[in-house]
Amino acid sequence: MKHSLYLSISAIIGLSACSNQLDVRPDHLASPSMINSNNLALVVNGAKLGLTNNAFNLYYSLTEIMGDDVQTLAYAGYESCNVPVAENALQFAYRYPYQCVGNANAAIHYWEAHKDESALRPIAGEAYLLRGYAYSLLNEQFGQVALMKGGEDPLTFPLRESEDKVKAFVEADLRQAVELLPDFTSGVTKASKQAAQLLLARHCLNNGKYKDAVDMAEAVINSGKFSLADKVDSAMFLYNTSSREMIYAIGEASNSGSKMLGLNSVFGAGGFAPWGGEQLAGNGNTWIDEALINTYEDTDVRKKWYFKRKGLTFDLEVNYLNKFPMEATPSYPVCRLAEAYLIAAEGKARQGNVDVTHFNTLRGKRKASLRTTGDFASAQAFLDMIESERRREFTGERLRWSDMRRFGKALPWLSSLQQPGGHVLLPLPERLLVLNPNIKQNSDY
Numbered sequence: 001m002k003h004s005l006y007l008s009i010s011a012i013i014g015l016s017a018c019s020n021q022l023d024v025r026p027d028h029l030a031s032p033s034m035i036n037s038n039n040l041a042l043v044v045n046g047a048k049l050g051l052t053n054n055a056f057n058l059y060y061s062l063t064e065i066m067g068d069d070v071q072t073l074a075y076a077g078y079e080s081c082n083v084p085v086a087e088n089a090l091q092f093a094y095r096y097p098y099q100c101v102g103n104a105n106a107a108i109h110y111w112e113a114h115k116d117e118s119a120l121r122p123i124a125g126e127a128y129l130l131r132g133y134a135y136s137l138l139n140e141q142f143g144q145v146a147l148m149k150g151g152e153d154p155l156t157f158p159l160r161e162s163e164d165k166v167k168a169f170v171e172a173d174l175r176q177a178v179e180l181l182p183d184f185t186s187g188v189t190k191a192s193k194q195a196a197q198l199l200l201a202r203h204c205l206n207n208g209k210y211k212d213a214v215d216m217a218e219a220v221i222n223s224g225k226f227s228l229a230d231k232v233d234s235a236m237f238l239y240n241t242s243s244r245e246m247i248y249a250i251g252e253a254s255n256s257g258s259k260m261l262g263l264n265s266v267f268g269a270g271g272f273a274p275w276g277g278e279q280l281a282g283n284g285n286t287w288i289d290e291a292l293i294n295t296y297e298d299t300d301v302r303k304k305w306y307f308k309r310k311g312l313t314f315d316l317e318v319n320y321l322n323k324f325p326m327e328a329t330p331s332y333p334v335c336r337l338a339e340a341y342l343i344a345a346e347g348k349a350r351q352g353n354v355d356v357t358h359f360n361t362l363r364g365k366r367k368a369s370l371r372t373t374g375d376f377a378s379a380q381a382f383l384d385m386i387e388s389e390r391r392r393e394f395t396g397e398r399l400r401w402s403d404m405r406r407f408g409k410a411l412p413w414l415s416s417l418q419q420p421g422g423h424v425l426l427p428l429p430e431r432l433l434v435l436n437p438n439i440k441q442n443s444d445y
Contacts, residue, residue, distance in 0.1 A: 035110050041123050043107045047130045050099030052252040054261070056332055059093035061266045062426070063141065063401035065286070068413055069391055070400075072286040073313070074266075081419045083426055085445055090429040093141055097134035098148065104131035105150030125180030126191035132173030133199060133334065139166045140402055143425045143442060157438040167207055174200040184225040188246045189239070189331075194220045195248035198335040201343045206406055214347035220247070220340040221358070228337055228365040232301050234325040237333055248334045255328075262330020267396055269320040270312050281326050284311045287318035292391055299367045302392055321396050338362055338393050346386045354382045359389065366393075383407070420444035 035043055064070050065078040077083040083090065104127040111124035138145045146158035147169055161169075177196035184192035201216035220226070229236055229245040236243040239251045255261055260268075260281040268282020288306060296303045305323040310316065324330075341358040348355045359382075360370045376382040387407045391400065404410040410424050422444025433439055 035106060037114065037117055037120060040107055040110055040120060043103055043110075044123055044127050044130065047100045047103035047107070047127065047134075048250050049253060050103050051096055051130070051134060052250060052332070053092070053096050053099065054252060054255055055092045055096065056250070056252055057262055057265050057330070058089045059096070059137075059141070060332055060398050061263065061396070062089060062093060064396060064398055067400035067404055068409070069289050069292045069395060070286060071289055071318075074283065074285040081414055081417050081423045083423075085427045085430040085433075085441065090426060091431065093426065094138070094429050094432065097138050100134040101131055101148055102150075104128070104134070105148070109150055121180045122182050122191075125177045125182075125193075125196070128173045128180065129177035129191045129196050129199065132170045132177065132203075135166060135170045135173070136199075136203060139163060139170065141426045142428060157436045159438055167203070171200070171203055171207075174203060183223065184247065188241060188243075188249045189251050191248060192225075194223050194225055195335060198247055198340055198343075201340065201347075202335070205343050205347055206402055210347040210350045214344050214351075217340040217343040217347065220337070221344065226337045228341075228362065230365070232323075232366070233304065234323055236336075237324050237331060239327055239329040239331040241331070245337045246333060247336050249331045250334055252330045252332070257328045259326040259328055262327070263324040263332065263396060264326050264330075267321040267324065268326075269307075269309065269322075274307065274309055282320075284313065284320070287311070288321050288395060290319060292395070293319050295388060296392060297368050299369075300392070301367050305395065323396060333397055339399075342386060342390055342393065346383065349379045349382045349386065352379050354379055356382075359386065362393070363389070 061070075062075070062078050065072050065075050066081050072079050075089075077087055107127035108124060108131070111120055111127070114120060135145070135147070143163055144160035145166055147161050147166060148158065152158065174196055177191070178193055178200060181191055181193040181196050184194050197216045198220050201213045201220070204210070204213035204216065225244075226247060227244045229243055235241060236245055237249075239249070241249070252262060262281075264281035266282065267286055268284070269280050269287075270282045270284040271280060272278065273280050293303075293306060305321060306319045307322055308317050308319050311318055341362040345355065345357075345359040354373050354376050356371050356373055356375075363370055371385070376385070387403065387409075390403055394400065401410070404413060405424060411421050414421060414423050420443075422442060425442050427442055427445035428439060433441060
């Protein structure tokens with residue numbers, strides 16, 4: 001009965017969240033009368049399904065491929081930072097976050113009418129977190145986007161809002177999530193106050209609010225709810241992992257029990273593993289740049305995330321990323337504790353303060369050499385080291401492109417590929433331009 005209700009409410013709202021007319025409108029084909037306090041959590045679960053829709057591996061990794069650490073033969077437009085407007089994965093990257101928004105709006109509207117029910121606070125908090133996260137994905141990928149809050153006139157064409165307005169909306173949602181969500185207890189696939197705080201810290205860091213970023217990151221560190229892992233094997237990234245380092249992850253619905261999906265379908269080496277004959281996911285056409293591998297110290301335990309072998313379709317030895325486990329329910333790391341340490345260090349450095357405390361805590365756990373304040377001639381020198389550390393820590397976790405933009409590396413990278421600066425964003429899907437005459441394409445496309 002519970003499973004049936006999940007499909008009848010959550011999936012209906014999620015799958016109908018984008019109208020055929022405009023591709024962004026949350027139609028809410030499920031009547032509001034179908035939603036009640038007992039099934040509100042299912043509506044929020046539907047927001048997660050709407051976001052992933054068994055295609056999260058694609059748009060979760062697209063900007064990672066655009067960056068300087070990942071090389072591929074499989075996604076030529078993203079590898080060259082010159083994505084065709086008709087490229088199919090753009091449809092997923094644009095549409096599915098809006099499906100998440102549609103479900104989240106339904107949950108938030110119900111909460112606004114039933115705030116006297118305290119048991120609904122964490123459910124509403126996760127809805128705010130998911131809506132903020134979905135809009136942050138849209139903003140990072142496409143810049144200006146329409147803000148759909150539910151209840152829009154279905155006969156109107158939505159306009160794209162300014163990036164400042166979209167970012168303010170994301171921040172407001174994440175701050176509301178911080179207020180409503182409880183402290184983390186167990187289960188990384190359920191949102192917590194600390195997950196909202198870390199996503200807010202990330203948002204503030206990317207938008208120049210460095211004191212707020214440090215405050216939120218240190219709130220997570222000092223919460224006592226998490227600890228850096230002694231091991232950094234793939235168990236950390238399992239669906240609903242017990243690792244105390246993972247803070248929030250989104251799982252994807254199982255697809256016929258296959259273990260060949262998720263991030264491994266993008267980064268996997270394919271064929272059979274050299275260590276035991278296990279069949280590996282992926283096609284072997286996406287690998288990690290040798291220059292990044294060479295930055296790890298020999299003692300660094302994160303080097304175990306990679307193995308080297310010849311590609312399946314080319315006679316060249318390359319480094320494959322093996323940090324994500326193969327499992328029937330793929331999991332996507334939204335945020336984990338290591339990021340809090342590096343945000344706190346970076347936020348202070350961007351205010352001119354070289355404080356290696358948090359930086360060394362992470363490096364020590366990774367069995368890498370420690371640093372002293374005297375090792376850095378300036379705050380900028382420390383920032384350069386933090387950027388390198390983030391590359392080593394978050395390979396494949398969808399943070400590199402926003403890092404490149406924040407550290408001033410994206411535009412030179414585009415120039416080296418002979419691409420214009422407008423390609424720091426993805427193009428809007430061609431279909432959207434046909435459906436909505438108010439929409440104009442991003443510059444340089």
